[in-house]
Amino acid sequence: MIAALGMYDRVEVQPSNDRLWALIRDGLRTAGLAAPDALTRGVGAFWPAWGAPDLVLSQTCGFPYRAKLHGKVALIGTPNFGVNGCAPGYYRSVFVAAKKDERRDVMQFDGASLAFNEDLSQSGWAAVQNFAQAHGLKLRPTLRTGGHQLSARAVAEGRAEIAAIDAISWEMIQRHDPFAAQLQEVGVTDQTPGLPYISALGANADLMFDVISDAITDLSAPDKYALCLRGLVRIDPSAYLAVPTPRTPYDHGMLAED
Numbered sequence: 001m002i003a004a005l006g007m008y009d010r011v012e013v014q015p016s017n018d019r020l021w022a023l024i025r026d027g028l029r030t031a032g033l034a035a036p037d038a039l040t041r042g043v044g045a046f047w048p049a050w051g052a053p054d055l056v057l058s059q060t061c062g063f064p065y066r067a068k069l070h071g072k073v074a075l076i077g078t079p080n081f082g083v084n085g086c087a088p089g090y091y092r093s094v095f096v097a098a099k100k101d102e103r104r105d106v107m108q109f110d111g112a113s114l115a116f117n118e119d120l121s122q123s124g125w126a127a128v129q130n131f132a133q134a135h136g137l138k139l140r141p142t143l144r145t146g147g148h149q150l151s152a153r154a155v156a157e158g159r160a161e162i163a164a165i166d167a168i169s170w171e172m173i174q175r176h177d178p179f180a181a182q183l184q185e186v187g188v189t190d191q192t193p194g195l196p197y198i199s200a201l202g203a204n205a206d207l208m209f210d211v212i213s214d215a216i217t218d219l220s221a222p223d224k225y226a227l228c229l230r231g232l233v234r235i236d237p238s239a240y241l242a243v244p245t246p247r248t249p250y251d252h253g254m255l256a257e258d
Contacts, residue, residue, distance in 0.1 A: 001036040004058045006045030007195050008168055008227060010149070012176045014041075016223040023215035024057065031207055055200040057208070062193050063122040066240045074203040075237055077212065078196045082230040083167045086191040089233035093123040093164035095187040096155055106162070106187030107137060114139040115151040115160035119248055123166030124148060127189040129246035131164075134190075141249040149173055156182040164189060168228050192243050193235045209234070 003025070005017045021039050028035040035056050040049060049058045050069055057076070060069060078089040086092055095106045103109060117124035125141075132139050143160045145151045148169040154160045156179040165173065167188075174180045199208060213232045216224070224230070 001034060001054050001056050002040050002044075002049045002052050002058070003036050003038075003056045004040045004045035004049045006041065006049075007059045007061065008172065009039075009041065009045070010172060010176065013172070013226045016219075016226040019223050020215060020219055020227065020229075023218055024212055027211035027215055028056070028208070031211060033204070033207070050198065053200055055198070056203075057197060057199055057212075059195050059197050061120070061122050061195050062240050062243060063120050063126050063245070065196060065198070066243060067120060067245065069198065070237060070241060072201060073198040074201055074205045074208075076197040076199055076203070076205045077209045077232045078194045078235045079216075080230045080233050081168050081194065081228045083191075083194075085188070086167075088231070089194050089235050090191040091123070091167050091194040092191045093127045093166050093189040094170045094185050095162055095164050095189075096152055096170070096183045097162050097186045098155055098158065099182050099184045101161070101184070104184070104186060107135065109139065109162050109186070110137050112139055112161035113142040115143040115145055115154040115163040116141055116249070117145055117148050117151050119144070122192060122243070123169075123189075124151060124164055125249070126243070126246050127192060128164040130244050131189045133246070144249065149177065152177070152183060153179055156180075162186070171228055193239045196235070196240070197232075 009017050025035040049055055050060055080088040083091045119125055143154055145154055148165045151163040152165050152173050155163045216231055
């Protein structure tokens, strides 16, 4: 059995995620469902977990859900992180640039070099390109970093001019990473449905929704703060599927095939 909460599991908040999982695990067992003792971490917490037939619980991104996972996993619910300016369960990306950069608005970054975490990221790639297209802006994808924290660091170190960091990751970066002091916010993307909890196809999603909701309610205030976690909401799959899917970085001609 696999359970993973890898999307927001940086080392500083892992104890809080462990306590959240313990509450969920015990609630599932009380309800008569099997659950693993501990969370899976590392690379196994992502694609290997999302496609596993024995997946109990994981969190994915909206882009992978609509592009590859819809119809293959059970959608349980979406955590509400209380992102400013967004509906419950929705989130957005924050454009960041070096604080020493004299540009103060994302619209001044036309033609700028973009650091992004990965091709199938909603917040780091799709939201950026959809925003750029809607506003007649061109951002050059020049550095794939592998993570939001790495994208933000790349901008702070001058290896790219701009990056889009999802609002929850950005909040955690500001709390825990000293290099955040070298960055400024220069804009935000439109809101989209947040990162949903999923289970293997055929799971009792309604029961799991109730168990997870109760676990979040019972989680201590310090742990809720550490995880930026407010609650759990239901968002219809159609809301995820309606988000436009942009071209890949390769289509932009800026990145060579690996």
